[in-house]
Amino acid sequence: MSRSILMIRSIVVLMGLVLTTAAYCISLDIIDQPSAYVKHSIKTHKNVISFIADKRGCSYLVKQNNKKKNGVFSLNSQFKMVRELFGSLVAQHLGIKGHRVCLIPVGMPYIGKQYTQLLATLHSVVPGTSLSKSRKSLYKNVFVKQWSPGRGRGLRKCGLSREVIRSMTAHDTLPEIVALDTYTANNDRSRNNVFEHNNVLHIIDMDCSLSYNLAHLAYCQLIALKKKKCLSLRELKALKCYQHTLERSIKKCSLEKLYALFDDACVQGDFTQGGIFAHGLPLAHKHRKILTENFQDVLELIKVLRSFDEK
Numbered sequence: 001m002s003r004s005i006l007m008i009r010s011i012v013v014l015m016g017l018v019l020t021t022a023a024y025c026i027s028l029d030i031i032d033q034p035s036a037y038v039k040h041s042i043k044t045h046k047n048v049i050s051f052i053a054d055k056r057g058c059s060y061l062v063k064q065n066n067k068k069k070n071g072v073f074s075l076n077s078q079f080k081m082v083r084e085l086f087g088s089l090v091a092q093h094l095g096i097k098g099h100r101v102c103l104i105p106v107g108m109p110y111i112g113k114q115y116t117q118l119l120a121t122l123h124s125v126v127p128g129t130s131l132s133k134s135r136k137s138l139y140k141n142v143f144v145k146q147w148s149p150g151r152g153r154g155l156r157k158c159g160l161s162r163e164v165i166r167s168m169t170a171h172d173t174l175p176e177i178v179a180l181d182t183y184t185a186n187n188d189r190s191r192n193n194v195f196e197h198n199n200v201l202h203i204i205d206m207d208c209s210l211s212y213n214l215a216h217l218a219y220c221q222l223i224a225l226k227k228k229k230c231l232s233l234r235e236l237k238a239l240k241c242y243q244h245t246l247e248r249s250i251k252k253c254s255l256e257k258l259y260a261l262f263d264d265a266c267v268q269g270d271f272t273q274g275g276i277f278a279h280g281l282p283l284a285h286k287h288r289k290i291l292t293e294n295f296q297d298v299l300e301l302i303k304v305l306r307s308f309d310e311k
Contacts, residue, residue: 026100026124028110032056036111046077050112051125062104062112064120065207073118075280080207081119082269083287087184087206089261093253094245096173096180098203100124103268106276119269126204128197132190139191142167144178148187148212159217162225168238173201175238179245182218182301183253184209185294210262210287215297222304236308243305246298255295262291 035055042049043066050062063084065077081103088101104110104120113120131139144167147158157163160182168175174194180203181189188208195202222239225231231239253261270276271284 026060026102026122028102028104028122031058031060031111031122033111038112041112041114048114050114052112059125061123061125062110062120063123064113064115064118066115066118073115075277075283078119078277079269079271079280079283079287081121082265082271082284083209084121084205084207085265085268086262087186087209089265090184090209090253090258091180091203091206093257093261094176094180094183094249096176096203097126097200098206099126101206103265105268106270123204126195126197126202128195128200128202130192131194131196132192134196136196138170139196142170142174142191142194144168144174144181144189144191144194146178146181146187146189146214146217148214148217155217155220156224158221159214160221162221162230165225165231165235165238168242169234171196171199171201172241175241176245177201177203179242179249182214182242183246183249183294183298185211185214185290187211187214210290210294213290213294213297215294215301219297219301219304222301222308226304226308239305239308243302246302246305250295250298250302255292258291258295259288262288 031052032054036052039051039053041051046065046067048064048066051059052062053059065080067074067077085101085103088099091098092100100123102122104113104122106117106119109116110120110122131142143163146160146164147153149155149158160178164178168178177189177194184206186206186209188205188211193203193205195204266272266284271280272278273281
């Protein structure tokens with residue numbers, strides 16, 4: 001496919017942004033391109049991240065997933081850009097502080113975008129220091145990753161484990177962040193992607209959204225914990241905040257709204273019929289199914305959370 005055709009597709013995708021997402025995305029023209037420069041880049045076996053700035057002092061980062069399979073850029077790695085946008089949009093709709101994201105389409109050159117032929121995401125930069133680098137002792141043992149099963153992990157360590165619940169007591173916002181991850185089925189939260197500034201928490205990295213039905217895992221964990229009657233008052237208070245966030249989530253981001261956000265992200269990534277990644281539609285359908293099942297189990301999860309109030 002010629003570069004001119006790719007550019008036309010990119011323009012069409014950008015012009016096709018719908019109102020449900022436009023208000024929550026940053027814009028590609030937020031950077032003054034003529035004066036923009038790359039401050040530094042980080043390259044791993046999975047990602048290339050370029051930190052960029054312009055003469056006005058605006059700073060952002062460009063992220064690409066460059067993971068390969070059999071020497072070819074992985075389709076899964078490209079769809080992670082779509083999942084990143086989806087997770088960020090849900091967080092913005094729910095009022096949880098974090099970076100804003102927009103997609104840079106295939107074929108569009110952009111400052112800091114090293115692989116023009118791949119998708120990329122443009123991110124705002126959140127303030128503060130990651131909890132993993134914080135000098136505050138209360139964050140030292142925070143663990144908020146809701147593992148999905150596999151790699152020898154027992155179910156007791158997966159999902160909303162006792163360790164995660166205990167960690168939610170370290171800051172008033174952590175139950176909201178954990179609830180967001182449950183709601184978006186994001187199994188990759190860690191101290192590295194939660195930042196603290198003036199006692200306010202901000203999140204980054206949502207590209208593992210729609211990984212696994214975390215709501216079902218949380219449901220199973222809470223059923224077991226309720227039988228044991230082992231939770232402290234602080235843990236029960238954190239769970240109540242977690243519950244309220246989920247309840248707020250289903251009101252502000254209903255299943256229909258989640259579908260709209262997900263479908264919009266797929267359109268922007270060109271995972272559409274006749275699009276550049278049309279061959280990736282089965283992948284999109286797979287993650288949409290996870291979205292559906294996870295949402296349905298959130299409704300059951302809320303019932304269990306409410307039952308902790310019963311005498």
